[in-house]
Amino acid sequence: MGETKKVEFEYSQIDSERMRLNVGPQHPSTHGVLRLEVELDGEIVTEVIPHIGYLHRCFEKHCEKMTYPQVIPYIDRMDYICAMNNEWPYVMGIEKLMGIEVPEKVEYIRVIFAELNRIANHQIAIATFGLDAGAFTPFLYLFRDREFILSIFEKASGGRLLYNYYWVGGLAADVHKEFKEDVLSIVKQVRETNKEIADLLLYNKIFIERVANVGILPADVAISYGCSGPVARGSGLAFDLRKDAPYSIYDRFDFDVVTGHGEVGTVGDCFDRNIVRFHEMEQSCRIIEQAIEQMPMDGDVREKLPKKIRPPKGEIYTKAENPKGELGFYIVSNGTDKPERIKSRGTSFVNLSVLPEISKGYLFADLIMILGSVDIVLGEVDR
Amino acid sequence: MKKYINNIWLGIYTVLVGMKITIIHLFAKNVTVQYPNKHPLEKASGDKMPMNARNRIFVDMDLCNGCNGCARACPVNCITVQTLKVVPGDAPPLKNGEKRGLWVPSYTLDFAKCCFCGLCIDPCPTEAIKMTTEFEYSAYDRKDLFYKFSTMTDEEIQQKKELLANFQAEKAKKEAEAKKAADAAKAAEAPKPETGELKIDN
Amino acid sequence: MEQQILTLYDWIVKLSSSNLIALIVVITLPLVFLMVYALVAILGELKISAFIQERLGPMRTGPWGIIQPVAEVVKLLQKEDITPDAANKPLFNMAPFLMFTAAYAGFAVIPFSSHFVPAGINLGLFYIFAMGSLAVIGLVMGGWASNNKYSLLGALRSVAQIISYEIPAAIVILTIVVLASSMNLQVINANQGGWFWNWYLFGGPGTAWKLIIIPVTFSMFLLYLVASLAETNRTPFDIPEGESELVAGYHTEYSGMKFAMFFFAEYANMFVVAALISILFFGGWNSPFGDFMNGPIWGVFWFISKSFVFVFVQIWLRWTLPRLRVDQLMGVTWKVMTPIAFICFFAIGLWLMFN
Ligand code: SF4
Ligand code: SF4
Numbered sequence: 001m002g003e004t005k006k007v008e009f010e011y012s013q014i015d016s017e018r019m020r021l022n023v024g025p026q027h028p029s030t031h032g033v034l035r036l037e038v039e040l041d042g043e044i045v046t047e048v049i050p051h052i053g054y055l056h057r058c059f060e061k062h063c064e065k066m067t068y069p070q071v072i073p074y075i076d077r078m079d080y081i082c083a084m085n086n087e088w089p090y091v092m093g094i095e096k097l098m099g100i101e102v103p104e105k106v107e108y109i110r111v112i113f114a115e116l117n118r119i120a121n122h123q124i125a126i127a128t129f130g131l132d133a134g135a136f137t138p139f140l141y142l143f144r145d146r147e148f149i150l151s152i153f154e155k156a157s158g159g160r161l162l163y164n165y166y167w168v169g170g171l172a173a174d175v176h177k178e179f180k181e182d183v184l185s186i187v188k189q190v191r192e193t194n195k196e197i198a199d200l201l202l203y204n205k206i207f208i209e210r211v212a213n214v215g216i217l218p219a220d221v222a223i224s225y226g227c228s229g230p231v232a233r234g235s236g237l238a239f240d241l242r243k244d245a246p247y248s249i250y251d252r253f254d255f256d257v258v259t260g261h262g263e264v265g266t267v268g269d270c271f272d273r274n275i276v277r278f279h280e281m282e283q284s285c286r287i288i289e290q291a292i293e294q295m296p297m298d299g300d301v302r303e304k305l306p307k308k309i310r311p312p313k314g315e316i317y318t319k320a321e322n323p324k325g326e327l328g329f330y331i332v333s334n335g336t337d338k339p340e341r342i343k344s345r346g347t348s349f350v351n352l353s354v355l356p357e358i359s360k361g362y363l364f365a366d367l368i369m370i371l372g373s374v375d376i377v378l379g380e381v382d383r
Numbered sequence: 384m385k386k387y388i389n390n391i392w393l394g395i396y397t398v399l400v401g402m403k404i405t406i407i408h409l410f411a412k413n414v415t416v417q418y419p420n421k422h423p424l425e426k427a428s429g430d431k432m433p434m435n436a437r438n439r440i441f442v443d444m445d446l447c448n449g450c451n452g453c454a455r456a457c458p459v460n461c462i463t464v465q466t467l468k469v470v471p472g473d474a475p476p477l478k479n480g481e482k483r484g485l486w487v488p489s490y491t492l493d494f495a496k497c498c499f500c501g502l503c504i505d506p507c508p509t510e511a512i513k514m515t516t517e518f519e520y521s522a523y524d525r526k527d528l529f530y531k532f533s534t535m536t537d538e539e540i541q542q543k544k545e546l547l548a549n550f551q552a553e554k555a556k557k558e559a560e561a562k563k564a565a566d567a568a569k570a571a572e573a574p575k576p577e578t579g580e581l582k583i584d585n
Numbered sequence: 586m587e588q589q590i591l592t593l594y595d596w597i598v599k600l601s602s603s604n605l606i607a608l609i610v611v612i613t614l615p616l617v618f619l620m621v622y623a624l625v626a627i628l629g630e631l632k633i634s635a636f637i638q639e640r641l642g643p644m645r646t647g648p649w650g651i652i653q654p655v656a657e658v659v660k661l662l663q664k665e666d667i668t669p670d671a672a673n674k675p676l677f678n679m680a681p682f683l684m685f686t687a688a689y690a691g692f693a694v695i696p697f698s699s700h701f702v703p704a705g706i707n708l709g710l711f712y713i714f715a716m717g718s719l720a721v722i723g724l725v726m727g728g729w730a731s732n733n734k735y736s737l738l739g740a741l742r743s744v745a746q747i748i749s750y751e752i753p754a755a756i757v758i759l760t761i762v763v764l765a766s767s768m769n770l771q772v773i774n775a776n777q778g779g780w781f782w783n784w785y786l787f788g789g790p791g792t793a794w795k796l797i798i799i800p801v802t803f804s805m806f807l808l809y810l811v812a813s814l815a816e817t818n819r820t821p822f823d824i825p826e827g828e829s830e831l832v833a834g835y836h837t838e839y840s841g842m843k844f845a846m847f848f849f850a851e852y853a854n855m856f857v858v859a860a861l862i863s864i865l866f867f868g869g870w871n872s873p874f875g876d877f878m879n880g881p882i883w884g885v886f887w888f889i890s891k892s893f894v895f896v897f898v899q900i901w902l903r904w905t906l907p908r909l910r911v912d913q914l915m916g917v918t919w920k921v922m923t924p925i926a927f928i929c930f931f932a933i934g935l936w937l938m939f940n
Contacts, residue, residue, distance in 0.1 A: 021734050028832060043738070043911060070458035073500035134823065134908030137405060140638040144414050151433075158437035158514065164500045172501065173435055200404045200905070205394040206821050207907045364738070365830050365910045391921060395807075398906060405637045405905045414639045 025054050029132045029368050032378030043363050048356045055382035063342040068094055068168060068309040076162040079380040081124050084117040085322045087166040093318035093331045097311035100169045100304055107249045108295035109175055110166060112183060115284040119190055120149045121323035122277040125375040129274055130201045132372035133210050138201040145193045148186050169304040180292050187285045194281060202278060211274060212265030215358045215370035225354040229325025229347060231374055234260040234273030241321040253290045255283045270373035310337050322347050324375055346383055348376040437499045438518040442490060442532040445478040446511035449485035453503035453512050461496035462503060465489040467543055470550045479509055487533055488540040494528040611703050615692040623852045627654035630900050637904045664841035673730040680727030681846035687719035688853035695860050696771050698870050698884035709770035710758055713861060717816060721747045728835035739834025742824050742911050747816055749918045754812035756926035757805045760933045761785055761865045774869035781873035786866040801932045806866045808926050813858035819899050821906040822914060859895035867891050
């Protein structure tokens with residue numbers, strides 16, 4: 001009886017039944033109609049399969065039947081949270097194809113509106129991220145501020161959500177007289193609320209516990225999946241098209257590219273992705289202030305609008321820094337007033353693809369947080 | 384151990400900070416208004432619906448000359464314009480003083496389809512089609528959103544159609560007669576082709 | 586109790602010379618109170634959350650929407666009562682009633698005033714605790730019988746949560762029992778008579794030496810507040826029903842009246858723990874200012890207003906904080922709260938020994 005049998009015991013050897021859980025398409029926190037097929041081992045996520053396409057609208061095929069200006073309203077509906085930013089690369093592409101130089105004032109207004117919309121987008125991203133964590137109140141504070149930004153958009157373009165404002169060669173309408181003062185007051189308000197949100201939500205101990213060291217996305221994985229925007233920057237990659245491939249007049253402004261550096265956890269966790277958005281709002285405020293200072297108030301924003309939009313035969317790829325990342329349009333023109341083909345590089349679509357990679361091995365509650373931190377809009381994922 | 388205590392302290396402290404913020408907001412002014420009772424446009428902050436807000440579309444038929452520009456611009460094809468030629472001298476001029484070339488017996492806008500892009504506003508030469516600031520236009524029936532803007536009555540349309548038909552018939556008759564005459568002249572001249580020096584138009 | 590006071594029960598018996606009537610009155614009074622309270626609390630939750638978020642809240646029903654809770658209850662009553670096909674029907678139907686019964690049973694020993702406690706048993710604290718644990722069974726039954734994966738996850742989470750949070754809560758209560766040397770809630774209350782510094786939050790009645798233990802009693806209060814939040818499934822511990830993850834947790838499949846039962850049970854539980862906090866730490870029905878406004882009738886006022894303060898705190902916290910994750914929740918109780926509760930227990934024990 002001298003020998004005792006040593007029993008190797010390992011948790012992973014316990015044979016437990018896996019549970020397949022269907023999250024979505026109607027689930028409170030899938031940010032739209034995303035369906036996730038999740039395999040759970042107890043509460044631990046072992047596999048995630050995103051199923052997309054519930055919001056598919058045939059955008060790219062649809063464009064082939066549209067004239068160039070008619071495509072713009074459909075582009076608004078891709079990423080409806082930041083429609084201004086969506087329109088920009090598209091009109092920029094056609095302007096390049098047609099060789100149109102847009103007036104100075106238009107460039108400034110475009111920058112200001114794009115940055116305002118970036119703030120609005122990040123506000124929603126942070127708000128819904130907080131909502132995923134169960135914090136309802138910051139959500140409404142941020143939405144309140146977003147409404148102020150939308151009011152400015154409405155004054156200029158007439159729409160609150162879908163603007164159809166950036167037109168090929170200019171803008172749909174001029175801004176109102178008190179534009180500068182209004183924008184500056186919004187910037188002030190945004191900063192004030194941001195301070196509050198930092199205290200109420202972002203640096204709350206419970207919230208930090210929820211997001212730190214969760215969903216770590218290493219930089220190399222981010223690159224290999226083609227992530228961009230705050231998702232890539234959260235992993236420490238200083239990749240920002242506004243700096244790396246300056247388009248429009250971004251080279252005139254002084255701003256920093258915010259990257260995550262593992263403030264409370266590991267580089268590339270949910271907290272980093274979120275805090276990058278938070279600090280980017282401040283950078284956008286800086287750009288807006290500089291742009292407001294330099295912007296000429298006189299000039300016609302519609303003087304360069306071409307009568308007929310018939311780009312010459314050719315193709316072009318234009319990209320711009322969407323709030324969610326790199327948004328690109330590949331436009332093939334056949335010389336008529338309708339595009340031959342339009343392909344868009346959807347930001348959220350690419351960013352979403354990394355979800356199964358980074359959510360394995362975390363708890364189910366973390367999966368929701370990771371999904372929230374990637375900040376997707378299903379309108380763009382499904383297109 | 385230090386970290387342990389620090390964590391507890393942070394947990395309590397940040398919760399208290401959050402509670403402070405929310406209790407301040409508890410006594411702050413509300414930002415929402417009770418909508419139908421209190422109109423958002425009457426908000427104390429002077430927030431007015433901006434003039435170029437894109438809401439319900441209105442077409443002034445006294446201005447529309449039936450050029451079909453709006454229908455062509457619309458990405459969802461919700462506008463259909465039918466036109467009828469005007470017999471010269473029959474129609475009063477448009478509101479802006481221009482001559483009316485076309486009657487518009489039917490101008491329909493399926494507002495349920497409209498995506499409020501505003502593309503139809505731009506090509507209109509007479510600024511007949513406009514987006515108003517009227518935003519309370521919901522209807523119980525989809526039919527109520529099928530706007531018919533044309534002010535012409537059925538009799539009028541019938542009358543104008545007949546007028547046009549008569550006019551065209553007359554015109555056709557005239558043309559036919561003229562043609563006949565020409566043909567006759569030609570026929571008369573046929574056996575004898577015109578000769579002469581070659582004429583070159585410069 | 587040794588000193589025989591004329592309770593409401595005795596009084597009614599004397600008046601009507603019938604035990605039955607007195608019993609019925611004593612039993613129904615808390616129920617009536619619970620119903621009224623639930624309506625007030627629902628309205629409070631709606632309005633407080635709205636004001637915190639700079640909204641108006643319900644405004645349609647009645648002036649400023651004050652009869653909104655009635656409208657909601659009526660709405661829930663009218664709703665179709667759906668039982669899922671795959672559900673285990675008896676368990677599914679029983680769960681909400683068990684939950685509600687457990688919550689309501691807790692009211693039996695709550696002393697509303699010095700002269701009114703529905704059942705003045707000597708093991709009051711123990712009984713409340715037992716009833717609190719009974720609710721877990723209702724939760725699991727509901728979650729398991731629904732045959733829904735979300736419900737199941739929610740139910741399992743809540744079992745783990747409630748059972749683990751009972752430990753620090755129990756130790757804190759034990760400490761109070763040691764201080765008061767009684768488990769009878771009336772005695773605990775009576776001990777804290779006089780001015781507010783006699784409350785157990787400030788170390789209970791005693792000499793100036795009790796200043797030493799005030800930090801201990803304060804941390805006990807915090808511990809119990811946190812634990813009670815967890816026991817009632819309120820934010821930041823509402824993970825069993827965390828709507829962003831589990832849709833609605835264990836009551837995902839419930840509708841109509843059964844859902845209303847869960848709802849009532851939650852609010853009833855909120856009151857029970859709030860009442861317990863006010864009894865254990867804030868003197869229950871005692872006036873804070875000596876003989877000022879003291880007495881059996883004023884006692885009801887003090888008790889209810891003190892409890893409402895803590896109901897308010899629960900609502901306030903709910904609209905401030907995000908929720909914890911399930912493993913962190915466990916971490917908080919086992920790594921933080923239980924050790925601290927033990928330390929408090931020993932500290933009080935030592936103090937009592939040398940006092
Ligand atoms: S607003 Fe756009 S969708 Fe609506 S009628 Fe005009 S062009 Fe068509
Ligand atoms: S573009 Fe203007 S004038 Fe032409 S059909 Fe439309 S509304 Fe009438």
